[in-house]
Structures are given as C-alpha cells and as structure tokens.
Amino acid sequence: MKLDTNWQASEQTSINLNDARGSIVFRNVVKKYGTVQAVNGLDLEIDRGELVTLLGPSGCGKTTTLRMIAGLELPSTGTIAIGGTDVSRLPATYRNVSMVFQSYALFPHLTVLDNVAYGLRMGGLKTPLAREKAEDALSTVGLAGFGSRLPSELSGGQQQRVALARAIVLEPEVLLLDEPLSNLDAKLRRYVREEIRTLQQRIGVTTVYVTHDQEEAMAVSDRIIVMEQGKIAQAGSPADLYHSPQSAFIASFIGEANLISCIASTVANGDRVAKIGEYRFTVPGSNVSEGQATLVIRPAAISFSTNADEGMPSMITSAAFLGDRVLYSIETPIGRLFYVEYTSSIRHPDRTEINITLDPAKLHLV
Amino acid sequence: MLGLAAYCLLPWYGVDYGIFELDWIEAGGLLSEAGASGLLRLFLFSDGAMAIPAIALLLLVAVGSTPQLSRRLSMFSMAATIFALCAIIIHAMAGAGPMRSFGYGSTIILTVLFLSGTNLWSRLGKGNRDAFVVSSIAFVCALILLFVFYPIAQILVQAFVNKQGIFNVLGALNIATGGDIWSIGCLVGRSRCGVAVNSIILGLLTATSTTILGLAFALLMSRTRFPGKPLLRALAVLPIITPPFVIGLALILLFGRAGFVTDTISNLLGLEASRWLYGLWGIWLGQTLAFTPIAFLVLTGVVQGISPSLEEASQTLRADLSATLRTVSLPLMKPGIANAFLLAFIESLADFGNPVVLGGGDNVLSTEIYFAIVGAQANMMRAAVLSLILLALTLTVFIVQKRWLGRTDFTTITGKADNGANSMLSRGHKVIVYGLTLPWMLFTTLIYVMVFYGSVVKLWGQDHTLTLAHYKEAFEVSWSDGGIWWKGAAWDSFWTTISISAIAAPLTAGLGLLTAWLLVRQKFAGRSTFEFLTMLSFAVPGTVVGVSYILAFNNAPIELTGTGTILVLCFIFRNMPVGVRGGVAAMKQLDNSLDEASLTLGANSFKTLRHVVLPLMRPAIVSAIAYSFIRAITSVSAVIFLVGADHNMATAYIIGLVENGSYGLAIAYSTVLIMVMLVVVTVLQVAFGKRRLRREDRIGQQLSRPVVA
Structure with a gap:
C-alpha cells in the first residue's frame, strides 16, 4: 500500500513557485478537447486563504479551470502548482483538494454520515474514527443528528451542507465549489452564500468558487477572476471590477451599465473627453487611448433634471414598477439608456419628456 | 492503483514459491518430466528456456518493492516483461518435440506478467497513471482478442489452408461458389435453392414478419387501452427463457405429420397428411414465433420514444389520429423499425435450433455447417468456408445497422421535460393492430399449452393417455x-x-x-x-x-x-x-x-x-x-x-x-x-x-x- 504513494510523491518535483500551503499557480495552461480550446494559455495566481471566484458566461472555461485544479481534467500543456508543488500530471485521487459539486454528488446508497466519512475511510482511517470526525463536520455545518439519514431524505439546502461537510472534513489545501447555489431557490441562496463565506473565513481554507451570477460573486469573493473565451478578462476585488472595468465586456458583466460608443480625446489637464455626436462628456481619471472608445454609464450616473436648460432633452419610453424600484427606458440624443430609480411608485409615466444629466465622476471610458 | 499494486505483488511472491510448484501437477508428480514445474524443469531437465520467466519474475519483484522508480528502469523492466511473455508463448508453440498445452502454472505466470506489464506501462505516465484502468483495458482487449478474434482467425486459416498445409485459395473458392450454396433454383421453380440463398430468404421473411408483428404489439402496448397488457408482458418474457427449439417441437406436435391440427384436418377433409412443416415454411413459422418478442421489445422503446408534443402539435395542425400516425409518428419511427428488421435478420441467420428441428430437407447455413462437421465426411474445410459466408452476412448487416442507423436516430430523448400523452390509435389502425395481435397471442399461448401437454401424454399422435x-x-x-x-x-x-x-x-x-x-x-x-x-x-x-x-x-x-x-x-x-x-x-x-x-x-x-x-x-x-x-x-x-x-x-x-x-x-x-x-x-x-x-x-x-x- 505504501509503495505507490511514495512513488507518486517522488514524481512531484518541487518547483517552489510559492512556499505557502494552499496557494494555486497556473502557468500558461492550455486545455484542448479535440480541436476546441476550452482554456487558452491561462496564467493565474491564487493566494493562501483567499476566496476567489471564477466568473463568466457559460463556455468561458471557468468550470474546466476548476476541474483542472481538482485534477479531474489534466492540462494539455502548461503547469499547475498547488502549495508550491507541481501537480500538472497528478490525478484527482492524489491531490489534497476537495470539491463541492453542482449536483452535490452525494452517494445515494450511503447514509449522510457515511458520505461525510467516505474520504476519510478512503484515506485509510479506521471506520469508527472516521465516523467520529464526520459527526464533528456535520455539526460544523449544523446537521448534527442527521447522520443516519439517506441523502434523498434531506432538503436541497441540507444536501448542500452535507456536500460541504464531506469536502471540509478532509481539511483540504484547497476547497472547490462548482456553482454551489444553482440548485437552491432564490431565498435560500443569499442565506447559504453567507454561510459559505463565514465558514470559509473561520477555517481559512483557500477556496475557488465558480459561478455565472455576478451578484453572487460580488457578495462572497475576496477577488473575482472574470473569464472570457478561455482567458482572464480581468481580475480584481469586486469594487475594482465595478468601478474601473477595463473592457466593455467587464463593464456589462459586473453590474448593469449602458454602453455607448464614442470618440475619446485628451484635454489639457490630462482628463479624457468622450464625444458622442454634438455632446461632450469629461471623464476624469481615465487613461483610455484616444480614438474609438466605449462610454460606460451606470444607472447611478444618470439623474433627472427639472431645469429645462440643463442636460439632454429626452423621453421616457417605458416604465416598469418592480416593487422597491422603477426601471425606466429613456430615449436620449446619445442613444437609449436604462435607469433605475428607487421609489415606491412610477413618478414619470410613459412618454414623459424629461431632461437628464450625467455625473462625470461616475462615468468610465473603456 | 494501490489495491491493484498489492494485488499484483501477491502473485509475484506467490509465483516464486507457491504456484510455480503446482505447475502441471495433473500430468503426474512434480518430478516426472511432464509434470515438472518451471523451476524444476530448469534444474532437473535442463530446460534453459524456463529461466526466462524466473528472471523476469524476480526482476518484477525487485522492481515492485522499489518505491522510487526511474524512467529508464521501468522502461527496462517493461521490455523484460514483454520479452518474457513472448518467450513463453514462442517456447510453447515452437518447442522441441510434441506441443504441450499450457498448464495452471504457465497460465498464471502469463497473466501476472501481462498485468505487471500494463502496470509498468501506467507507471510510465500513460493512461492517466491509473494502473487499474490501464490493466483493465489491456486485460479486456487481450481476452477479446484471444477468445473472439483468434478463433475466427483460425477459421480463416482452416478455410484457405488444405491438409498438406498449403495455402489453397482455389479450394475455398470452389466450395464458396458451389451451386449447393448459391443456387437460386427454387425461385424459378426448378429445384432446391442453395443453403446461403435459403438463409437469406428465410432471414428476409422472418425479419419482415417479426417486424410487422412486433410493431403491432408495440402499438397495442402503448397506444391502446388493451386490457391484457400484463399478459402481453409475460408472453414477451417467455421466449427468453425458452430453449430455441422448443417452439419448433410444439409446432411439430401441432402441424407435424402426426400433429394435432394435421390429424384433425385430414380426418375432417380426408386429405393426405402432408409434410409442409418440415422446410423453409416451418422454420419461418418457428422463427416468427421465437423472434417476435425481440422485435416487440425493441419497437416498444421506439414507439414510446416518440415525443408526445410532436404528435400533439400535429393534431393542433388539423391532422386526425390516423394522419398523425402516418405523417408524423411512423416516419419518426423509421430508423427504429429498420433497426428491429436488421436485428431479426441477424437472429434468423444465426438461429440453429429451429432449422435443425424443422429443417427437413431445406438446410440453411447454420445447419449445413453443423452437418459438415458431424456428418459422415466430417469436412472441416467446408464447415470453415460456410462459417465465413455466414459470418460475412451477419457482420455486413451488423455494420450496416451500426454505421448507417446509428446516425439517423430521431427518437433519442432530449432531456427536456415532455408533457402530454402519446396519441391513441385511430379506429381503422386499431382494427389492423388487434387483427394482427390477438390471433398471434392466442397462437403463442396455444404453443406453450402444447409444450406442457406434449410432455404428459404417452406417445404423441398415437396414445394420448396422460402420464x-x-x-x-x-x-x-x-x-x-x-x-x-x-x-x-x-x-x-x-x-x-x-x-x-x-x-x-x-x-x-x-x-x-x-x-x-x-x-x-x-x-x-x-x-x-x-x-x-x-x-x-x-x-x-x-x-x-x-x-x-x-x-x-x-x-x-x-x-x-x-x-x-x-x-x-x-x-x-x-x-x-x-x-x-x-x-x-x-x-x-x-x-x-x-x-x-x-x-x-x-x-x-x-x-x-x-x-x-x-x-x-x-x-x-x-x-x-x-x-x-x-x-x-x-x-x-x-x-x-x-x-x-x-x-x-x-x-x-x-x-x-x-x-x-x-x-x-x-x-x-x-x-x-x-x-x-x-x-x-x-x-x-x-x-x-x-x-x-x-x-x-x-x-x-x-x-x-x-x-x-
């Protein structure tokens, strides 16, 4: 039994990319399926104890990246290091990484307790001891006393917590979560994502979280890595991504935004000016190159003006009441914009003529 | 990987000290020439070749206990393993004196060497490094090659090499093109057909009849409110547990020369009892009875695989039930129906039980092969050539079925939830379906009753006292x-x-x-x-x-x-x-x-x-x-x-x-x-x-x- 683990370890030549246990480093990783490139020369660094979200539309390579960290897929080329050790060719069985699956993947023929104890027993722990540790893990996720049930006898939220307990009981270097909230109803989601965040902070495990929901990503992450077509589009804290998007893709993907094409030019003090038709908007603190660009107008940058001489003459083309807010669509000289007003009733019905102004401090050029 | 390594280690040790010595024990004591183990052969009978497996095994034991394995060392031991494997096989085939069969010892050693080889291969980083997976794939492949393809290759050899060991294509061609195989005399009403032609005609007849009946039963099952569905399911299972010739026997009891029906009719009408059952028609009847349930099972899946929403869409587009079946459902089922047809064709070609019982004078390929071997002249070459013809026919149909139909399957389930129910049959179609299925069900039931009845009467056709x-x-x-x-x-x-x-x-x-x-x-x-x-x-x-x-x-x-x-x-x-x-x-x-x-x-x-x-x-x-x-x-x-x-x-x-x-x-x-x-x-x-x-x-x-x- 000993023989093979030793041998496996011997093949792991340490490349010492990072001393910290729990760090993840991707160097020029490519994953091809036949002729399709799912991941396309990815460089990635995740620090110990961080909760990082891989965010992106479906097919962007985020799940493939997660599965390569797990060892369920091996990269076609490039290297992956976990905890400073090259694991590029090491299959999942031998990696110190746990994963919570989208479907939870609880073994239907085993009780909740045996599900949680499974990894411990596979690691060679005696059954009574494994069960004891599994009980502890179950109480960590608030499911003490549920051990003797079958997974099919639990609610979706409870199953999710069993999957989490099964992953963390192994005290992995890295915890992977693949769209963990997608099978829960909307109300439960917010509660569970807070729980996941709290638990992660408490045990301090490096966590990689895959989702396509930007709100979920912003709520739980230390850092968000937005992926597009197998590459990183932009990485940073939720606030970074929201306030200084580097591309129209990021701007539209993180938070809601109106994207208007414009011509950018530089003025004396170094600020940029966006020119759309006869309108000019000063955008301070931007360093976009001159020429064709995109002006990002968050709904928060828009305000209604009662002064007829100020701003752009516009017309409301639709107003939808959503309870706590009203969603407006506005026809303006620079194009159609949407705007959100937090009020309890529609103040400007359809076909109202109105003047709107843009707050320069809340505009971005990309 | 761990489990398999341990599994491999045990035999290695065991082979050296335990199992090796059990070698060839059945042929007389360990010390006799024929019964000696590999180890004893090496020393007592100076059979130098026996050293090779011993050295390879020792090397593997040494390598197996080394936790760290350099790439070169594993390459080397793999080469050694392969060499030892080849050496043993060549030694057995080309050894001096009469060829000897492999004994327990050599079989185990060969298996161990083979598995060690695959294990080393996986250690070299192939196949995701999972020794169990690599070994399993290699193991299954080796078994299939040895027990499916190697025997068929032997048929080829037998067909083309004559008794003197000379390659002889003409002889094979001579048999293969013989009139007794390919004659179509029966079609033009002159004489008997060749056996291959018989087989093909029978296959087409059986495939057609079973597919039609199978489709009727499938429609009856899923598109009508027929009350006897449980009975239908039971009748579909029965043939699976029925030895293939039993139906043939029951047919003989009914329609044979001393058959129940034959007797009754000849008594009533004063006709001469005929032997019509013994021949192509009888086999056809037997095979249709035997294979209709298979077609039914295949076609039930096909009929139920049609998305109800398509049929409902058709009905909202002003097609009535009958038009829906004709214009939407049946065209969608076409690949499935073709599939059932080809399966029945293969089954009919391969069937031996019914032709041997009911064949009479009309032989088909499968029975002709049998008689070539057990008959008076025991002509192995003829059997081999006929086998190749039969194999070529079934393989062609099989490949057609896989390659051509594999692509045109409309009925695969999409995974989208499909609400609604499949439409029922129209009145006219219902009449056809009931008209086909009910008599056939009665007939099948009668057959099984006959089987039981036939077993408890003294002498069928003459003495019907129960016993x-x-x-x-x-x-x-x-x-x-x-x-x-x-x-x-x-x-x-x-x-x-x-x-x-x-x-x-x-x-x-x-x-x-x-x-x-x-x-x-x-x-x-x-x-x-x-x-x-x-x-x-x-x-x-x-x-x-x-x-x-x-x-x-x-x-x-x-x-x-x-x-x-x-x-x-x-x-x-x-x-x-x-x-x-x-x-x-x-x-x-x-x-x-x-x-x-x-x-x-x-x-x-x-x-x-x-x-x-x-x-x-x-x-x-x-x-x-x-x-x-x-x-x-x-x-x-x-x-x-x-x-x-x-x-x-x-x-x-x-x-x-x-x-x-x-x-x-x-x-x-x-x-x-x-x-x-x-x-x-x-x-x-x-x-x-x-x-x-x-x-x-x-x-x-x-x-x-x-x-x-």
Missing part, C-alpha cells in the same frame, strides 16, 4: 445405500448445464460490466474501436463460434475441447455484449459527478468502482447475471459443437432426443428447464424488489420524524 412417465424417465430419483441415486437419464446433463451456467453467469456479468464501465467512464485512445469490437462479438453467430472454438482450442498451446472450461469461456464471450449493453445503459443513468466526487475525496478508480459504482448498479448486476445464466442454459448453436462425453449440456442432449424421435422426453426436459429458469427469474425479481421496499420503509420511517429545514 408422467417422461418426467420419471428423465428425472427419477431413488434412494439406495443411504444416498441419493440420480437415476433419471437427464440428471447428468442437467447438473452440468446448471453448474456451467452458474459459473459462467457471474463471470459474464463481471466482464461485461467492467467493459461497460471502461466504455462509459474512461477516456482513452481508441475507445470507439474498443466499443465496436466488444459489440462485434454479438454479431458472430453461435454456429460460427462453435466451429471457431473447435479449430482454435483443439491443440496446444491452448487445448480445451471436451472440457467444461471451453463451455464456460464460450458462454462468457458470447453473452458478454448483453452485460456490456445493460451496464452501459445503467451507468449512463448514474451521474458522472458521483465518480468524480469519489475521486476528489481520495479514492482511486478501483475503490470508486467498488464503493460507489457497483453498489449503485446492483439491479443491473443482478439482471446481467440472471440474463447470462438464462442465455447459457438456452443456447444451442455454439454448444452443440463443444459438448463432450463428460460435459453434455441439456440443450445438446435434447437435440439428440429429438433426432431420435423421443419427442415426449425432449419436451418434458424442456418444460423442466423452462420451470427452472422461471424460478430463477422470479427469485431474482423478488430479491430486486426487496431493495426498493427497504428504501421505502426507511423513508416512511424518516418522514414521521420532524424535518428540520
């Missing part, structure tokens, strides 16, 4: 000298059949499910070829398998004819595709993330298979075992060539009885076999049902507790 004499003759048991004396004539072959089938069934299911697991869950180069090869053995007719096994395993290095082993092997490789199919279907229902979860939790692929996949597949395993058991008991075509004096199988024994005209005894024996299989199926069904009950109990019990959300 249990046939059962007594076959299965009499008496007490003598304080022990049971199995006095009946059938006991011997009965126990052989049961024990050989019982040995073969779990092995078949195991190998089939392992293959299914590799196919569904593992990615490896050549996977689709691998799949094709495993399914290909399904298309090899039993008669051909029988001939090929005689040719391949009659001489050293693998001499198995006349033993029970060859029967077990034959069943395993003939029925394995059934296990593969069942396993693939069951495994596709299991979410792959369960396997992946197990892997990320630190289990290797062997442990995952053992702790996650197998427990979840239990129903599939049970039915695979049951089905292989039943197929082993009922098979005739391959078995009839392989039975020996010591190992006679029930079906071969019954065929013998039929040839002697002992219909009563044959039918009594068949009835008992059907009963035994019915019991086996029922018992397994109950065991299978139990698992569900336990599950429901548990849920009921849990529901009474307050559920904390």
Whole structure:
C-alpha cells in the first residue's frame, strides 16, 4: 500500500513557485478537447486563504479551470502548482483538494454520515474514527443528528451542507465549489452564500468558487477572476471590477451599465473627453487611448433634471414598477439608456419628456 | 492503483514459491518430466528456456518493492516483461518435440506478467497513471482478442489452408461458389435453392414478419387501452427463457405429420397428411414465433420514444389520429423499425435450433455447417468456408445497422421535460393492430399449452393417455445405500448445464460490466474501436463460434475441447455484449459527478468502482447475471459443437432426443428447464424488489420524524 504513494510523491518535483500551503499557480495552461480550446494559455495566481471566484458566461472555461485544479481534467500543456508543488500530471485521487459539486454528488446508497466519512475511510482511517470526525463536520455545518439519514431524505439546502461537510472534513489545501447555489431557490441562496463565506473565513481554507451570477460573486469573493473565451478578462476585488472595468465586456458583466460608443480625446489637464455626436462628456481619471472608445454609464450616473436648460432633452419610453424600484427606458440624443430609480411608485409615466444629466465622476471610458 | 499494486505483488511472491510448484501437477508428480514445474524443469531437465520467466519474475519483484522508480528502469523492466511473455508463448508453440498445452502454472505466470506489464506501462505516465484502468483495458482487449478474434482467425486459416498445409485459395473458392450454396433454383421453380440463398430468404421473411408483428404489439402496448397488457408482458418474457427449439417441437406436435391440427384436418377433409412443416415454411413459422418478442421489445422503446408534443402539435395542425400516425409518428419511427428488421435478420441467420428441428430437407447455413462437421465426411474445410459466408452476412448487416442507423436516430430523448400523452390509435389502425395481435397471442399461448401437454401424454399422435412417465424417465430419483441415486437419464446433463451456467453467469456479468464501465467512464485512445469490437462479438453467430472454438482450442498451446472450461469461456464471450449493453445503459443513468466526487475525496478508480459504482448498479448486476445464466442454459448453436462425453449440456442432449424421435422426453426436459429458469427469474425479481421496499420503509420511517429545514 505504501509503495505507490511514495512513488507518486517522488514524481512531484518541487518547483517552489510559492512556499505557502494552499496557494494555486497556473502557468500558461492550455486545455484542448479535440480541436476546441476550452482554456487558452491561462496564467493565474491564487493566494493562501483567499476566496476567489471564477466568473463568466457559460463556455468561458471557468468550470474546466476548476476541474483542472481538482485534477479531474489534466492540462494539455502548461503547469499547475498547488502549495508550491507541481501537480500538472497528478490525478484527482492524489491531490489534497476537495470539491463541492453542482449536483452535490452525494452517494445515494450511503447514509449522510457515511458520505461525510467516505474520504476519510478512503484515506485509510479506521471506520469508527472516521465516523467520529464526520459527526464533528456535520455539526460544523449544523446537521448534527442527521447522520443516519439517506441523502434523498434531506432538503436541497441540507444536501448542500452535507456536500460541504464531506469536502471540509478532509481539511483540504484547497476547497472547490462548482456553482454551489444553482440548485437552491432564490431565498435560500443569499442565506447559504453567507454561510459559505463565514465558514470559509473561520477555517481559512483557500477556496475557488465558480459561478455565472455576478451578484453572487460580488457578495462572497475576496477577488473575482472574470473569464472570457478561455482567458482572464480581468481580475480584481469586486469594487475594482465595478468601478474601473477595463473592457466593455467587464463593464456589462459586473453590474448593469449602458454602453455607448464614442470618440475619446485628451484635454489639457490630462482628463479624457468622450464625444458622442454634438455632446461632450469629461471623464476624469481615465487613461483610455484616444480614438474609438466605449462610454460606460451606470444607472447611478444618470439623474433627472427639472431645469429645462440643463442636460439632454429626452423621453421616457417605458416604465416598469418592480416593487422597491422603477426601471425606466429613456430615449436620449446619445442613444437609449436604462435607469433605475428607487421609489415606491412610477413618478414619470410613459412618454414623459424629461431632461437628464450625467455625473462625470461616475462615468468610465473603456 | 494501490489495491491493484498489492494485488499484483501477491502473485509475484506467490509465483516464486507457491504456484510455480503446482505447475502441471495433473500430468503426474512434480518430478516426472511432464509434470515438472518451471523451476524444476530448469534444474532437473535442463530446460534453459524456463529461466526466462524466473528472471523476469524476480526482476518484477525487485522492481515492485522499489518505491522510487526511474524512467529508464521501468522502461527496462517493461521490455523484460514483454520479452518474457513472448518467450513463453514462442517456447510453447515452437518447442522441441510434441506441443504441450499450457498448464495452471504457465497460465498464471502469463497473466501476472501481462498485468505487471500494463502496470509498468501506467507507471510510465500513460493512461492517466491509473494502473487499474490501464490493466483493465489491456486485460479486456487481450481476452477479446484471444477468445473472439483468434478463433475466427483460425477459421480463416482452416478455410484457405488444405491438409498438406498449403495455402489453397482455389479450394475455398470452389466450395464458396458451389451451386449447393448459391443456387437460386427454387425461385424459378426448378429445384432446391442453395443453403446461403435459403438463409437469406428465410432471414428476409422472418425479419419482415417479426417486424410487422412486433410493431403491432408495440402499438397495442402503448397506444391502446388493451386490457391484457400484463399478459402481453409475460408472453414477451417467455421466449427468453425458452430453449430455441422448443417452439419448433410444439409446432411439430401441432402441424407435424402426426400433429394435432394435421390429424384433425385430414380426418375432417380426408386429405393426405402432408409434410409442409418440415422446410423453409416451418422454420419461418418457428422463427416468427421465437423472434417476435425481440422485435416487440425493441419497437416498444421506439414507439414510446416518440415525443408526445410532436404528435400533439400535429393534431393542433388539423391532422386526425390516423394522419398523425402516418405523417408524423411512423416516419419518426423509421430508423427504429429498420433497426428491429436488421436485428431479426441477424437472429434468423444465426438461429440453429429451429432449422435443425424443422429443417427437413431445406438446410440453411447454420445447419449445413453443423452437418459438415458431424456428418459422415466430417469436412472441416467446408464447415470453415460456410462459417465465413455466414459470418460475412451477419457482420455486413451488423455494420450496416451500426454505421448507417446509428446516425439517423430521431427518437433519442432530449432531456427536456415532455408533457402530454402519446396519441391513441385511430379506429381503422386499431382494427389492423388487434387483427394482427390477438390471433398471434392466442397462437403463442396455444404453443406453450402444447409444450406442457406434449410432455404428459404417452406417445404423441398415437396414445394420448396422460402420464408422467417422461418426467420419471428423465428425472427419477431413488434412494439406495443411504444416498441419493440420480437415476433419471437427464440428471447428468442437467447438473452440468446448471453448474456451467452458474459459473459462467457471474463471470459474464463481471466482464461485461467492467467493459461497460471502461466504455462509459474512461477516456482513452481508441475507445470507439474498443466499443465496436466488444459489440462485434454479438454479431458472430453461435454456429460460427462453435466451429471457431473447435479449430482454435483443439491443440496446444491452448487445448480445451471436451472440457467444461471451453463451455464456460464460450458462454462468457458470447453473452458478454448483453452485460456490456445493460451496464452501459445503467451507468449512463448514474451521474458522472458521483465518480468524480469519489475521486476528489481520495479514492482511486478501483475503490470508486467498488464503493460507489457497483453498489449503485446492483439491479443491473443482478439482471446481467440472471440474463447470462438464462442465455447459457438456452443456447444451442455454439454448444452443440463443444459438448463432450463428460460435459453434455441439456440443450445438446435434447437435440439428440429429438433426432431420435423421443419427442415426449425432449419436451418434458424442456418444460423442466423452462420451470427452472422461471424460478430463477422470479427469485431474482423478488430479491430486486426487496431493495426498493427497504428504501421505502426507511423513508416512511424518516418522514414521521420532524424535518428540520
């Protein structure tokens, strides 16, 4: 039994990319399926104890990246290091990484307790001891006393917590979560994502979280890595991504935004000016190159003006009441914009003529 | 990987000190020349070649206990392993003096060397480094090559090489183009047709009739409110547990010269009793009875696979029920119907039981092969050539079915939830369906009643007094000298059949499910070829398998004819595709993330298979075992060539009885076999049902507790 683990370890030549246990480093990783490139020369660094979200539309390579960290897929080329050790060719069985699956993947023929104890027993722990540790893990996720049930006898939220307990009981270097909230109803989601965040902070495990929901990503992450077509589009804290998007893709993907094409030019003090038709908007603190660009107008940058001489003459083309807010669509000289007003009733019905102004401090050029 | 390494280590040690010395023990003591172990051969009989495996094994033991293995060392030991494997095989084939068969020792050593080789290969970083997966793939491939393709290659050799060992294409061509095989005389009304033409005509007739009846039954099952559906299901299962010639026997009892119906009609109308049943028409009737349930099972899936929303859409577009069936449902079913047709065609070509019982003067390929071997002239070359023709026919149809129909399947389930119900049949179609199915159901029921009745009358056609004499003759048991004396004539072959089938069934299911697991869950180069090869053995007719096994395993290095082993092997490789199919279907229902979860939790692929996949597949395993058991008991075509004096199988024994005209005894024996299989199926069904009950109990019990959300 000993023989093979030793041998496996011997093949792991340490490349010492990072001393910290729990760090993840991707160097020029490519994953091809036949002729399709799912991941396309990815460089990635995740620090110990961080909760990082891989965010992106479906097919962007985020799940493939997660599965390569797990060892369920091996990269076609490039290297992956976990905890400073090259694991590029090491299959999942031998990696110190746990994963919570989208479907939870609880073994239907085993009780909740045996599900949680499974990894411990596979690691060679005696059954009574494994069960004891599994009980502890179950109480960590608030499911003490549920051990003797079958997974099919639990609610979706409870199953999710069993999957989490099964992953963390192994005290992995890295915890992977693949769209963990997608099978829960909307109300439960917010509660569970807070729980996941709290638990992660408490045990301090490096966590990689895959989702396509930007709100979920912003709520739980230390850092968000937005992926597009197998590459990183932009990485940073939720606030970074929201306030200084580097591309129209990021701007539209993180938070809601109106994207208007414009011509950018530089003025004396170094600020940029966006020119759309006869309108000019000063955008301070931007360093976009001159020429064709995109002006990002968050709904928060828009305000209604009662002064007829100020701003752009516009017309409301639709107003939808959503309870706590009203969603407006506005026809303006620079194009159609949407705007959100937090009020309890529609103040400007359809076909109202109105003047709107843009707050320069809340505009971005990309 | 860990488990397999340990598994491999044990035999290595064992081989040196234990099993090696058991070698060739059956041929007389260890010290005799013939019975010596490899080790003793090396020293006592100065057989230098015996040193090679010893050195290779010692090297492997040394390498196996070294935790750290350099790339070069593993390459070297792999080369050594391969060399030793080749050396042993060449030594056996080209050894001086008469060729000797492999004994226990050499078989085990060969297996160990082979598995070590694959293990080392996986250590070199191939195949995701999972030794279990790599070894399994190599193991299954090697077995299929050895027990499916090697025997068929032997047929080729036999067909083209004459007695003097000279390559002889002309001789083979001469046989292959002979008028007795390809003559179409019967079509133009002159004389008899050739056997191949007979086979093809029969295949087309049977395929047409079974497909039409099967479709009618499938429509009856899923598109009408027919009250007798449970009965229909039972009738569909019955032929599976019926030995293939039993229906032929029942037909003889009804329509044969002394048949019940023949008698009645000739008495009423004063007609001369004719022999029309013995020939192509009789075989056609028998095969239609036997294979309609298969077409029914295939077509039920097809009919139910039509999305109800398509039919509902058609009806909202102002098509009535009849037009919907004609313009939407039937065109969508076309590939499925073609599939059922081709399957029935293959079954008909491969069938041996019905033609041998009902054939009379009209021979088909499968029976002609049999008579070429057991007949007076014992012409192996002719048998081989005929086998190749039969094989070519079935393989062509099989490949057509896989390659051409594989692409045009409209009925695959999309995974989208489909609401609504399939439309019922229109009045006109209902009349047709009922008109076809009800008489046929009655006929099938009558056949089975006849089987039972035939077994309890004294002498069919002459003395219809009821008696249990046939059962007594076959299965009499008496007490003598304080022990049971199995006095009946059938006991011997009965126990052989049961024990050989019982040995073969779990092995078949195991190998089939392992293959299914590799196919569904593992990615490896050549996977689709691998799949094709495993399914290909399904298309090899039993008669051909029988001939090929005689040719391949009659001489050293693998001499198995006349033993029970060859029967077990034959069943395993003939029925394995059934296990593969069942396993693939069951495994596709299991979410792959369960396997992946197990892997990320630190289990290797062997442990995952053992702790996650197998427990979840239990129903599939049970039915695979049951089905292989039943197929082993009922098979005739391959078995009839392989039975020996010591190992006679029930079906071969019954065929013998039929040839002697002992219909009563044959039918009594068949009835008992059907009963035994019915019991086996029922018992397994109950065991299978139990698992569900336990599950429901548990849920009921849990529901009474307050559920904390």
